[in-house]
Amino acid sequence: MSTPSTPKKLRRIAILTSGGDAPGMNAAIRAAARAALDRGVEVYGVYEGYQGLIDANMKLYKSPRELCNIINKSGTYLYTARCEAFKTPEGMAKVIENCKRRRIDGVIAIGGDGTFRGATDLSKHGIPTIGIPGTIDNDITSTDVTIGFDTAMNTAMNMIDNLRDTCESHARCNVIEVMGRWSGNIALRTGIASGASAIAIPEIPFDEDAAIQKIIAQKEQGKRSFIVVVSEGLVGYAEKLAKTIQEKTAIETKFARLAHIQRGGKPTLQDRLLASELGYTAIQYLFEGKSDIVVCKEDGKIGYKNISDALLVDRMFKKKMTEEEYAALSAEDKEWMEARCAKLLADMQRLYDIANNIC
Numbered sequence: 001m002s003t004p005s006t007p008k009k010l011r012r013i014a015i016l017t018s019g020g021d022a023p024g025m026n027a028a029i030r031a032a033a034r035a036a037l038d039r040g041v042e043v044y045g046v047y048e049g050y051q052g053l054i055d056a057n058m059k060l061y062k063s064p065r066e067l068c069n070i071i072n073k074s075g076t077y078l079y080t081a082r083c084e085a086f087k088t089p090e091g092m093a094k095v096i097e098n099c100k101r102r103r104i105d106g107v108i109a110i111g112g113d114g115t116f117r118g119a120t121d122l123s124k125h126g127i128p129t130i131g132i133p134g135t136i137d138n139d140i141t142s143t144d145v146t147i148g149f150d151t152a153m154n155t156a157m158n159m160i161d162n163l164r165d166t167c168e169s170h171a172r173c174n175v176i177e178v179m180g181r182w183s184g185n186i187a188l189r190t191g192i193a194s195g196a197s198a199i200a201i202p203e204i205p206f207d208e209d210a211a212i213q214k215i216i217a218q219k220e221q222g223k224r225s226f227i228v229v230v231s232e233g234l235v236g237y238a239e240k241l242a243k244t245i246q247e248k249t250a251i252e253t254k255f256a257r258l259a260h261i262q263r264g265g266k267p268t269l270q271d272r273l274l275a276s277e278l279g280y281t282a283i284q285y286l287f288e289g290k291s292d293i294v295v296c297k298e299d300g301k302i303g304y305k306n307i308s309d310a311l312l313v314d315r316m317f318k319k320k321m322t323e324e325e326y327a328a329l330s331a332e333d334k335e336w337m338e339a340r341c342a343k344l345l346a347d348m349q350r351l352y353d354i355a356n357n358i359c
């Protein structure tokens with residue numbers, strides 16, 4: 001492999017995972033660390049996210065052989081934590097001091113939108129930082145996919161299949177809440193893949209009466225087992241819906257929350273591949289002198305967005321953008337952000353319509 005010349009300012013870099021863990025994070029750590037080592041740069045693996053930068057809790061990797069056999073492991077090898085102290089001037093001062101002392105002049109931060117806010121703060125304090133989207137929720141608007149999403153969907157689908165087995169034996173309905181704090185991505189896709197009678201997600205209005213009528217009609221056609229998948233983003237709704245379905249259909253209806261089981265498990269091939277691509281490319285960008293960006297995958301191509309843009313388009317999609325923020329956008333930014341949000345919503349609507357037509 002060719003070894004491009006190392007820009008002088010990059011002597012050592014640090015890699016961390018922060019926020020919620022996601023299967024495939026280890027593959028991203030491995031790819032980024034090895035790509036940096038390949039360029040002759042030493043790598044610190046920082047434990048417990050930004051907390052590890054404050055506490056100087058890190059390990060120096062000098063050889064790619066120190067990152068063996070982690071690509072197939074679940075969780076995050078570097079552990080993760082939520083760190084409020086990082087947001088304070090004192091916390092940041094500690095981070096800067098620790099980075100200077102260890103000659104760290106670039107950081108790769110793997111996580112979700114909170115992690116990217118931290119990456120922006122680090123970049124502003126003179127430490128070039130690049131974000132990699134790692135979250136099972138797939139709720140980062142600027143990328144089509146995030147690390148962990150595929151594994152979480154497969155885990156949820158397999159759990160729902162198990163529930164289906166027992167529903168079929170007992171002639172029951174099961175309402176299952178799957179993860180997705182602001183997002184119906186896991187619910188929509190696992191709902192289709194597990195043959196759900198109805199799917200409820202935050203992005204598209206849910207017609208409860210129509211769903212109940214459909215379940216009644218299916219029962220009359222001879223169906224014995226019924227699966228309804230609800231996103232966690234509709235806070236508290238899944239449990240209520242289970243009660244309503246039982247009352248209105250007279251079908252015994254159970255509620256299940258899959259919760260953190262979706263965060264664990266061996267990463268799928270798709271997640272290992274995505275994490276390897278994103279981790280490797282993040283290092284290329286760092287060596288090109290880029291900073292304060294998040295690596296994204298859109299329409300099959302790896303690219304990047306400035307973190308401020310990524311956070312804004314995210315706020316737009318999740319309807320959290322204020323009027324002031326909207327008014328401050330340039331015409332060009334408005335155009336691509338609105339197009340991006342419209343595309344994501346159209347993709348979801350298309351899948352939602354398919355789900356409703358084939359159950």
Ligand code: ADP
Nearest residue numbers: 019020050082083086111112113114115117118
């Ligand atoms: P995720 O990255 O999965 O969205 P969090 O929102 O918990 O998870 O963020 C992870 C960590 O990123 C936080 O514990 C904190 O250390 C850092 N962080 C979050 N928000 C900010 C912020 N506004 N400014 C600086 N750092 C932040």
